Amino acid sequence: MQYDLVVRGGVLVDGLNVPRRRADVAVKNGVIAAIGDIPVSDATEVLDASGMIVAPGFIDLHTHYDAQLFWDPWCSLSGWHGVTSLAIGNCGFGFAPARAESQEYLMRSLTRVEAIPYAAIKASLPWSWESFPEWLDAVEAQPKGLNMMAYVPLNPLLTYVMGYEAAKSRDATESERSQMAQLLEEAIEAGACGWSAQRTPPGSGADMQRDYDGTPFSTDLMSNATALSLATVLSRYEGTFIQTVLKTGDPDGDLAHIEELAEASSAPILYNTVNTDSRFPDRHRLLLKWIRSCQERALPIYAQCLTTDAGFSFTFEDWNLWDESPAWREATLGTVAERLSKLGDPARRAALKEQPPTAFPMERLVVLRPRSEKFQPARGLLLADAARIMGYADQVDLLLDMIVEDELTTLFQAPQLNDDLDLQAEVVRAPYGIWGVSDGGAHTKFITSGAYPTESIINFVRERGLATLEEAHYRLSYLPARCAGFNGRGSIVKGAPADIVVYDYENLSLRDEEVAYDLPGGEWRRIRKADGYRWIIVNGQVTFVDGEPTGTLPGQLLRRESVHV
Numbered sequence: 001m002q003y004d005l006v007v008r009g010g011v012l013v014d015g016l017n018v019p020r021r022r023a024d025v026a027v028k029n030g031v032i033a034a035i036g037d038i039p040v041s042d043a044t045e046v047l048d049a050s051g052m053i054v055a056p057g058f059i060d061l062h063t064h065y066d067a068q069l070f071w072d073p074w075c076s077l078s079g080w081h082g083v084t085s086l087a088i089g090n091c092g093f094g095f096a097p098a099r100a101e102s103q104e105y106l107m108r109s110l111t112r113v114e115a116i117p118y119a120a121i122k123a124s125l126p127w128s129w130e131s132f133p134e135w136l137d138a139v140e141a142q143p144k145g146l147n148m149m150a151y152v153p154l155n156p157l158l159t160y161v162m163g164y165e166a167a168k169s170r171d172a173t174e175s176e177r178s179q180m181a182q183l184l185e186e187a188i189e190a191g192a193c194g195w196s197a198q199r200t201p202p203g204s205g206a207d208m209q210r211d212y213d214g215t216p217f218s219t220d221l222m223s224n225a226t227a228l229s230l231a232t233v234l235s236r237y238e239g240t241f242i243q244t245v246l247k248t249g250d251p252d253g254d255l256a257h258i259e260e261l262a263e264a265s266s267a268p269i270l271y272n273t274v275n276t277d278s279r280f281p282d283r284h285r286l287l288l289k290w291i292r293s294c295q296e297r298a299l300p301i302y303a304q305c306l307t308t309d310a311g312f313s314f315t316f317e318d319w320n321l322w323d324e325s326p327a328w329r330e331a332t333l334g335t336v337a338e339r340l341s342k343l344g345d346p347a348r349r350a351a352l353k354e355q356p357p358t359a360f361p362m363e364r365l366v367v368l369r370p371r372s373e374k375f376q377p378a379r380g381l382l383l384a385d386a387a388r389i390m391g392y393a394d395q396v397d398l399l400l401d402m403i404v405e406d407e408l409t410t411l412f413q414a415p416q417l418n419d420d421l422d423l424q425a426e427v428v429r430a431p432y433g434i435w436g437v438s439d440g441g442a443h444t445k446f447i448t449s450g451a452y453p454t455e456s457i458i459n460f461v462r463e464r465g466l467a468t469l470e471e472a473h474y475r476l477s478y479l480p481a482r483c484a485g486f487n488g489r490g491s492i493v494k495g496a497p498a499d500i501v502v503y504d505y506e507n508l509s510l511r512d513e514e515v516a517y518d519l520p521g522g523e524w525r526r527i528r529k530a531d532g533y534r535w536i537i538v539n540g541q542v543t544f545v546d547g548e549p550t551g552t553l554p555g556q557l558l559r560r561e562s563v564h565v
Contacts, residue, residue: 001403003028005285005540007502010049012348015056015491017474025054030540030554035494047542049502052534056492057084057146057499058453060269061243061484062304063440064114065148066094066208071520073553075146078440080529080547084499084538085486087557088139089151090218090243091272092197092250095125096135097160098182100257103127105164108212112320114442115199119521132183133190136344136557145543147499149486151196151243152187154230158218167218176255177229184233191559192483194267195230195335197222204249210323224257231265239485240561243270243304266302266435266485273437275306276423279361284423288430290291295396295432302483305427306437308455309505312414313513313526314444316343316403319446320413322357336408344404353396357546360414362395369411375402375504383412392530394560396409407548414446428466434483444525447499448513454530458508485560498540501533508532 003026012023024038029549040046057439060083064073069088078086088094093114094105108123110116130133132152139150161179172180184195197219200209211217227244234240237512243267246254262269271291276284287303312321317336322328331342331352342348354360363384370378378386378398387395403410418424427433438450453476460466467475481490488496509531517524529547536544541554 002026002213003033003044005045005047005049005498006038006043007054007500007535007536008038008040010052010054010502012492013053013055013469013473014493015463015473017470017478025492025498025500026317027537027540030154030498030500031498033494034492035492038440042337046377047502047535049124049266049534051504052502052558053505054500054502055473055493056490057492057501057536057538058082059084059480059486060086060436060438060440060453061090061434062090062272062437063441064090064093064116064442066112066122067116067121068428069139069144069148070126070443071120072548073555074543075148075440077527078438079281079543080145081454082449082501082503082533082536083146083438083450083453084501084536085149085489086480086485087145087149087151087193089153090196091188092154092199092217092301092499093174094151094153094156095485096129096132096156098127098156099160099369100130102156102164105159109155109217111444112212113217113320115208115320115446116444116517117161117521120519120523123148123520124290127434132187132192133283136187136190136192136559140557141555144557145393145505145549146538146555147489147554147558148555149193149484149558149560150191151194152184154195154219154222155217157183157195160224160464161400162218168215170222171299172226173222175557177226180226181229181233184230185236187238188240188560190231192562194234196243197227197245198272199227199244199398201248204247205324207215209321210329211464214323214329215357218303222318224260227257228260228264230493231261231267234267237560239487240265241268241270241484242270245272251287253525258301259294262294262299262301268302270302270304270434271304272304274427274433276418276420277428278423279421282313283425286426288427288433292431299481303427303433305430305433305435305458306417307424307428307435308437308449309416309418309421309424310447310451311366311416312443313411314331314446315411316349320487321360324359325355325357327351328357340404340408342554343400343408349396349400352400353394356396360432364415365399367410368413371406371409372402375405375410378402381516385541414529425464425466432479434480436480444519444523446526448526448528451530454508454510457505458510462508486558487561498537500535500537502535502537503535504532
């Protein structure tokens with residue numbers, strides 16, 4: 001046959017932000033071979049997409065599937081929601097390069113900041129690598145249901161060169177910077193797409209996430225000079241990019257440094273992240289204005305926009321996002337038994353009241369499910385309202401009494417992200433903003449943000465009209481592919497890899513969130529599936545039919561082409 005597969009009779013939204021049209025799409029050897037009116041007799045397999053939207057697979061640039069890819073070839077939730085390519089190694093966290101003596105630390109380093117269960121990581125990683133090129137080989141060898149690219153995360157790189165103690169206590173020397181540059185170059189030559197780092201130094205007011213033991217990460221202590229030396233390495237290669245943020249408490253200086261990184265690297269930078277908060281309605285506006293100014297000055301800086309409006313569901317068995325408060329950070333470190341002991345200690349209450357968290361304000365917590373009968377009046381109420389109704393002078397006293405009585409199993413919901421829909425719309429409509437931040441693979445007991453592609457089409461297009469369907473697919477596929485070096489992907493054009501989603505636009509829907517006990521080591525996570533995806537196609541092969549996996553695993557490691565300039 002002339003073609004392996006023809007997707008016939010659908011409405012094509014090609015990702016290029018041009019008007020939709022009716023067209024058949026033919027695939028041969030994993031590549032889009034023709035678009036138009038294609039005789040079905042020319043195809044080995046025909047998928048009847050009548051009444052469906054045919055669009056490029058989604059590209060998810062912000063994930064933490066570095067461990068999960070070893071037990072879940074579809075990297076769910078992302079794979080369930082039409083993602084056909086993604087990036088791992090975000091925020092400076094990952095597992096390579098790694099000496100044998102650092103393996104335990106690197107596993108634990110993901111347990112607090114990204115809230116990935118240690119038991120699941122420990123049960124899954126084969127540790128068949130030391131160098132970053134060896135890590136890429138391990139990722140490539142693992143069967144995959146979608147495509148992925150890999151950043152060089154700087155936390156393992158700093159630890160590898162400097163040693164754990166030094167990386168945790170000082171900046172790198174010139175000699176150490178030279179070694180890191182050599183290792184980074186080796187990784188880029190092997191196919192890494194760039195580097196990533198989350199930088200929130202101690203005392204910055206933004207250090208809401210710390211290492212597993214409450215200490216800063218090595219990237220938090222990394223100087224601008226070290227970052228610039230590593231950015232310079234990327235200037236010698238085409239197709240690389242950086243994912244980073246810097247928050248020292250000096251906004252003007254931080255943004256100026258990001259501009260320096262763009263100049264030094266000659267590479268796109270994903271600024272992580274831009275979202276809204278009704279308490280600070282101008283914060284995202286200033287960031288978006290700065291980013292647009294950079295783009296107008298030919299500095300390729302992109303806003304990685306957190307566009308979901310979901311909240312965090314959690315218990316204090318695992319909660320880790322109050323680390324900017326020293327008292328709450330210390331009290332929520334350790335095992336469940338250790339946390340229970342500390343949070344139940346009357347001597348700590350004064351400090352816990354005096355150092356309230358600000359990232360997710362306590363007064364905006366919703367008490368979803370208290371276990372003990374005496375606290376049932378708080379069910380469904382804001383913590384502050386529950387405290388007043390139940391006669392507590394201070395909401396902290398109610399919170400602590402309740403979670404200690406429930407042995408930390410009280411279920412809460414943190415404040416909704418993007419809590420003002422009008423402000424959210426400003427981020428959604430921002431020029432060249434990358435929708436998403438799935439955090440896929442991370443915060444598995446708190447969030448289901450990996451559903452963002454489905455949520456975006458339903459919410460921003462169908463229900464609120466904030467974007468056309470054409471613009472949505474441009475934002476979800478072509479734009480992230482273009483800025484992040486996913487060569488040829490993100491659009492349906494002749495010669496492109498055949499990564500395709502076929503779905504029922506009118507009936508696309510999100511299922512309710514649920515708990516699944518499907519992680520290694522006996523661990524669980526929150527999941528959210530979708531209805532309406534008829535077929536998901538990766539590299540020309542069908543991976544899902546009506547939401548169910550076919551067992552076909554055609555995903556690839558997408559190595560950056562080693563073009564030295």
